Amino acid sequence: MxxxxxxxxxxxxxxxxxxxxxxxxxxxxxxxxxxxxxxxxxxxxxxxxxxxELNQWSQAGESIVLGAGVSYSRIQAELATELPGLAMASRTVGSLQIRNRGGVGGNLGSASPAGDAHPALLATGATVNVSSIGGNRSIDIHDFFIGPKKSALAPDELITSITIPKARGGQQYSKIGTRNAMVIAVCSFGLAIDATARTVGTGIGSAGPTPLRAADAEAFAASHLDWETGTAPSVELLKEFGALVSAASRPIDDIRGTAAYRRHTLAIISARSLKWAWKSTNEFRSM
Ligand SMILES: Cc1cc2nc3c(=O)[nH]c(=O)nc-3n(C[C@H](O)[C@H](O)[C@H](O)COP(=O)(O)OP(=O)(O)OC[C@H]3O[C@@H](n4cnc5c(N)ncnc54)[C@H](O)[C@@H]3O)c2cc1C
Known part of the structure; x- marks a missing residue:
């Protein structure tokens, strides 16, 4: 070799x-x-x-450009304010040893539907920056995953960095597993609220052939949240949001859980995520 x-x-x-x-x-x-x-x-x-170049991150206006090799431990320690959703997701990856070695570039390279970085990147509308000797291109995260463990990366390309908008509202990441560490997600959910654009971004993990977005849930939340006063969402609103997230999933029965269990838990964790993220959006607004 x-x-x-x-x-x-x-x-x-x-x-x-x-x-x-x-x-x-x-x-x-x-x-x-x-x-x-x-x-x-x-x-x-x-x-x-x-x-x-792969082991550094930088500020670029309203975004962070995260080198593909920056470890999860560094994301937690250095970027929890700018990228709270990704930092939360990073905290759930493997163990300390895995978080010291692994990073988002490798997670994207493997393109597993269960990768913990993916829902956070989908929710924030990140861009994957790739290069080959022939040039550079940027791939919208929503176009990056093209099948189970398959991505839009060409054989001669490397992932160089990921451009991630800095948080402009509350973000959350939730993961269902059999224990709190060293576990592949049974299902997972990432949420990012943008109080400036008045949008809600979502990402579903481990409940489909690829990481998925819940577009109907995003549109529903954006048009029903009370952006003017910041009033807490009603139980009915949260329930409908959860139902729409669950409906956007395409889970299967496998060794980690049944499709029905995944649909059920996604509805719960997404509704909770919206409630919590909305609360921190208000704190964000009053800062
Ligand atoms: C014990 C254990 C626990 C784990 N727990 C979790 C978990 O909880 N959640 C989770 O999501 N993952 C988990 N993983 C999987 C793994 O840690 C993550 O996917 C991690 O993000 C991989 O990053 P890495 O740098 O180690 O990637 P590597 O293993 O170095 O590479 C992974 C893939 O990406 C490709 N690649 C790497 N860098 C680039 C690049 N710059 N450009 C193009 N391709 C590239 C490689 O060719 C390979 O195909 C776990 C793994 C282990 C062993």
Missing amino acids: DFFRPTSLIDALKLKSAHPLALCINGGTDVMVELNFDRKRPETLLDLSAVT
Whole structure:
């Protein structure tokens, strides 16, 4: 097996162009599982963990540009104010050791329907920035997931960063699992309220072939929340929102849970998320 460890993005892109079948590895928390279980036997490994450009984040006006290799631990420690939903999701990933190694670039690279970063990115309307030696392009997160564990990334492309709008309202992330750590989501839900644009964003995890958005629930909440006075949403409103989120899911029965259980819990966690996120939207407004 050939092993390359570039330290600059340009060298990484040149290597990926020369070896399009090279398997990228960053934190290795997905890749090493594949290798250890002999599910993948790549001829070439391209280690991106030393590429400086991928390991930093920056401010860009109203957004954060998050390098693909920034770990979950750093997101929790450094970006909880700007990206509260993603920081909450990061807190639920694996264990401390996994959060120190793994990051959003790897989560997107694996494109699992259960990836914890995905609902938070969908809810905020993030953009995935990818590059090849031929140029750069930005992919709307809503177009990124094209099938189970399949993404819009081309073989010669690398994920360089993710542009995520800074919070302009309450955000939440909830995950159903058999325990509080080291668990793949039975289902999950991310929510981001934008008090300036008066919009509500959603993301559903582990309840469909890809991470999903609940577009009808978003439109319903945006048109029924009391943006003028900030009055708490009624029980009926929360219930209808939950029902619309549940209806947008496309779950299956599997080893982690039944489709019926996923639909039921999604309705509950999404209604709670809206209630809590609305409360912090009001706190946000009064700051
Ligand atoms: C014990 C354990 C617990 C876990 N718990 C969770 C959990 O709770 N929630 C969760 O979502 N995940 C979990 N995972 C999975 C994993 O930690 C995450 O998916 C993590 O985000 C992967 O990041 P990484 O940097 O380690 O990716 P890697 O393993 O390095 O890579 C993952 C995939 O992305 C590709 N890739 C990496 N970087 C790039 C790039 N810059 N451009 C293009 N492709 C790239 C790789 O080729 C590979 O296909 C767990 C894993 C383990 C082993």
